[in-house]
Amino acid sequence: MKLGFSQAEEQFRAECAAWLQSQLNGDFADIKGLPGMNSMIERRKDWEQRLAENRWSVIGWPEEWGGRNATIAQQVIFAEEYARAGGPNRANHIGVELAGPTILAFGTEEQKAKFLPGIANGTQIWCQGYSEPNAGSDLANVRTKARLEGDEWVVNGQKVWTSLAHYSDWIFVVARSEEGSKGPKGLTFLMMDMHQPGVEVRPIEQINGDAEFNETFFEDARCPADSLIGTPGDGWRVAMGLLAFERGVSTLGQQMGFRNELDAIIAAAKTNGLDKDAVIRQRIAKAEIGLRLMRYGALRMLSHADSAQIDGAALTYKIQWATWRRDLGELAMDVLGQAGEIAEGDAYEWSALPNMFLFGRSDTIYGGTNQIQRNIIAERGLGLPREPRGDK
Template sequence: MKLAFAPELKAFREEAAGWLETALSGPFKAIRGQTNQVDNVEERRAFEQAMGEARWSVVGWPEEWGGRNASIAQQVIFAEEYARAKGPPRVGHLGVELVGPTLLALGTEEQKARFLPDIAQGKTIWCQGYSEPGAGSDLANVKTKARRDGDRYLIDGQKIWTSMGMISDWCFVIARTKAGSVGPKGLSFLLVDMDQDGVDPRPIRQMTGEAEFAEVFFDGAEAKVADRIGDEDDGWKVAMALLGFERGVSTLAQQMHFRNELDEIVAIAKRNGRASDPIIRQKIAKAHAGLKIMRYNALRMLAEDDGGSLSGAAFTYKLYWSNWHKQLGEIAMDVLGQEGEIGLIEERMPSLPTMYLMSRSDTIYAGTDQIQRNIISERALGLPREPRGA
């Protein structure tokens, strides 16, 4: 099976590849190939703004909001070229890939005009205020409260595992606006300015030494009623629509990043002789086949997209990639051997031990494997719901 793009897309690919090569070998050379989410923030903000100015930041958005109105095929091509050029992780990705598409689909015209230009131009970094100490995979159990006071909400509560919470300008927050409500009812979807009294982000240090995540405390923080997406007490619908966009074209960029990691593992195996080990060869071949399957399923998922609603293929995606990537981390350590364990590796190789450590969490965050299997069985297959406690 071979998938190919139409010949008329060649010019688009060449334009994207040329711009990325010029930018990442010139003014942004220092951040090329970077894997850490929060290092070199100012340089990466500048890169986001350069992408926005060239209309590469949000290629799939309408032209009126800073995009190129690119087709799915063009968006896939750009995602592939970005990863192939070893572009750094997008510090603006939560705005570009999640809250931006949600605003396009569900926001008012005033909200679009207020927020979309700054997202497209790389001027704002967003974080996600979903998980709490007692509400991770069980998102409907959130306890953060937002009390309405005239034209604003006053927010009290705590969010945790907030990616880039220490460097973000805005946060989209799920909070309980109906007193006494439980579960998915009585929640609202609020856009919150992080630069205000009453918002206190605190870094969470990971075992890799990085602090990509933060816990965020809200103590009387304000959110404007005008900055609520959707109806009051009906934010669950918005929150679920946003998660649908999480399985969009960005998955192809993720896979190209996986491809780069696998290629690096293969290169090391050839160099240090591990490629002659039949068990290692078998593991690498299995990883290669698994990545191909992941790509074909992602393309099928995109072909079935209907504006944010999850297709049958999309329900399986997170469960599949997280387990594949976790196994890839183990292969990396097998190939590196003792060098990987003690850190005595070539200067350009430290990303693989870090990837191994980070991949241990892949099957936990954004819904554990157990939760993903429940979602597949109940929502995709229509099986009876798992019995819940009283």
């Protein structure tokens, strides 16, 4: 399916494509196509600021906060052209795509003035404090505690799988603020400075040797009383609103990245002759069909009137893309054969694919495992009885 873009929108496409190509073949050629999130951190931060200088960082935001008031169509176009040009994964993805939209939707004017400029201009990098050792897919089981002391919140507890925490400046934290509360009740959504006593970050090494994830510990860490989004005890509503933003326009850019990976697999198959193998051809065709179906689903999500609500398309999207990409990694390895055992080397043409295979194993785990995603679809989407969870 091809979107019916207007002449003005196609002119916008040409504008952003030309700028991206000039930058990623010029000053930032060294990070063009850079995989992952954990390498060349300082250059990624430089890139964030270059995007901001030219008002490409948060184009969907209001102009007063550094955006362009871009329409949904324009945001889709930019996301696609960004991936097509080989733009690196955004160092401030969590700030731009999650924290910022949440503050815009739920924050006060004072909070917007405090946080949005730094996110937009790339000088304030964010991470997400949701998952805990006993509250991963079951987010409502959060045990990190927050108590109000005078004009400050005091936070104690642990978060885990905190992507990018090792170079982030701020974190948004879901903490239990009402003693004795259970499940989604009694949670508060706080914004906290990472550069303070009482915050410790410990990297977690991944299967591919990288350390993008972290454990984050809070020991009497503090933030001002007005750093909460919403009201005390209202954190679950805000947290769920944030997850709706995660299924937004950036999904189209994510899919363009998938397009690049699938095209690399096809190119490898043509190089080694496996494009003539009937089974490989069938699997490539299946991957192509899956990618197109994801695009249609993403367009359905974007057509939803309320971007802060999770509809049926959004409920199914995580398990859809995670399973697809896991299978894509396995296809890549079968196409590469022994060449898939090499994941490093400047002269190695297919180095990104083994890394994609290794990292792709986590896609079906983080952000809610496939098993939990099926529960969510059943309970929230289909209205089936809740799975027994016991007394927590």
